[in-house]
Amino acid sequence: MRPIRVWAMLLGIAKAVVEAVEVDDQGAVVVSVRPRRSERNRCGRCRRRAPRYDAGEGRRRWRALDVGLSSAYIEAEAPRVTCPTHGVVVAAVPWARHDARFTRTFEDQVAWLAANASKSAVAQLMLVTWRTVGGIVRRVVAEARTRTDPFATLRRIGIDEVSWRKGKKYLTVVLDHDTGRLIWAAAGADEKTLEAFFDLLGEERCAQIALVSADGASWISNVVRRRCPQAHQCTDPFHVVQWATDALDEVRREVWNAARRNKQVALAKSLKGARWVLWRNPENLTERQTARLEEIAQTNQPLYLAYLLKEQLRLVFQLPTDEAIALLGNWVTWAQASGLKPFVKLAATIVTYQQRIEAGLLHGLSNARVESLNTKIRLIIRRGFGFHDAKAVTALAMLSLGGFCPPLPGRA
Numbered sequence: 001m002r003p004i005r006v007w008a009m010l011l012g013i014a015k016a017v018v019e020a021v022e023v024d025d026q027g028a029v030v031v032s033v034r035p036r037r038s039e040r041n042r043c044g045r046c047r048r049r050a051p052r053y054d055a056g057e058g059r060r061r062w063r064a065l066d067v068g069l070s071s072a073y074i075e076a077e078a079p080r081v082t083c084p085t086h087g088v089v090v091a092a093v094p095w096a097r098h099d100a101r102f103t104r105t106f107e108d109q110v111a112w113l114a115a116n117a118s119k120s121a122v123a124q125l126m127l128v129t130w131r132t133v134g135g136i137v138r139r140v141v142a143e144a145r146t147r148t149d150p151f152a153t154l155r156r157i158g159i160d161e162v163s164w165r166k167g168k169k170y171l172t173v174v175l176d177h178d179t180g181r182l183i184w185a186a187a188g189a190d191e192k193t194l195e196a197f198f199d200l201l202g203e204e205r206c207a208q209i210a211l212v213s214a215d216g217a218s219w220i221s222n223v224v225r226r227r228c229p230q231a232h233q234c235t236d237p238f239h240v241v242q243w244a245t246d247a248l249d250e251v252r253r254e255v256w257n258a259a260r261r262n263k264q265v266a267l268a269k270s271l272k273g274a275r276w277v278l279w280r281n282p283e284n285l286t287e288r289q290t291a292r293l294e295e296i297a298q299t300n301q302p303l304y305l306a307y308l309l310k311e312q313l314r315l316v317f318q319l320p321t322d323e324a325i326a327l328l329g330n331w332v333t334w335a336q337a338s339g340l341k342p343f344v345k346l347a348a349t350i351v352t353y354q355q356r357i358e359a360g361l362l363h364g365l366s367n368a369r370v371e372s373l374n375t376k377i378r379l380i381i382r383r384g385f386g387f388h389d390a391k392a393v394t395a396l397a398m399l400s401l402g403g404f405c406p407p408l409p410g411r412a
């Protein structure tokens, strides 16, 4: 193999001719190339052939994966073409995505790392800022979306809203209950945002949706009723358990405030710290936390009762359907009799949504899967806090949970 071909191999350059290789004054390897004849004069956006417009801004560099200990760049002309659809636009190059300052393999590696490694690992290893990672992830996911249709076999979906930017802004997310994948996410949490999803889905595929689960928000159920009138609407088990956790927290705060008012300093202090013990699933408690819970059971009847009510409701979604529906009915009676205001109120809410909750149970919605996906979505979205726009945040979520993560370059 001629040395010049070795460079093409090392940098993963296909469909291009290597003209020269040099080391610049920063010690970086710069490989000058030109696209093969068949790859020249194509629109950067649609890759269709288009007549050349001008030379553009001359030669350009794209950062490539490092070669050994040196950083590396590909350098080439960047002429412009006139596309019948997209007008005057920089010509496509086979080694990079449109509008990117990095090669395709560099971007694929960054995307893979964004889904699999810590933020600081990505930034340090690849020498890019986290914001730049956001732009790369957007390009990678946008391209992957044109290749695969995540909506092809949708039957049972879940719709939810998730906050980002510390609760000030919301995203709407849609997941596929059958594959456990995130299939769509967008900024906003209102009817207009959700309509955009169903527009993408199209009438034919809307008609195939058998079940939609959500948290009971009216903006979701209104749109679903309009766009998928045949679908069974049900309430996500995840949210029902969340309601109970919120009610429990309300009881804890009431008890805590009462203790403070009565100057029971030690009690108030211990209740403030009890939050995590009460929130966690009992199977995840440490020995010390279990001891703490037992202490609450002995010293604080209302709070312990609230805890048991939360746990009992969580149990509903772990039982076989018949038992689950029976227990749900019993739970409502028990909560009504508890005398705890937040739980009496929750019992009323559950009666309102009882049909929808039972529909979820009858359709075998797995709470474990919904809960784990919801937890993952929230974690990923928190990772996206450093990105400056919602599109990058949703792209990161799709990359990690939508099956759009590219393989590491050269390992496919």
Ligand SMILES: [Zn+2]
Residues within 6 Å of the ligand: 043, 044, 045, 046, 047, 048, 083, 084, 085, 086, 087
């Ligand atoms: Zn075009």
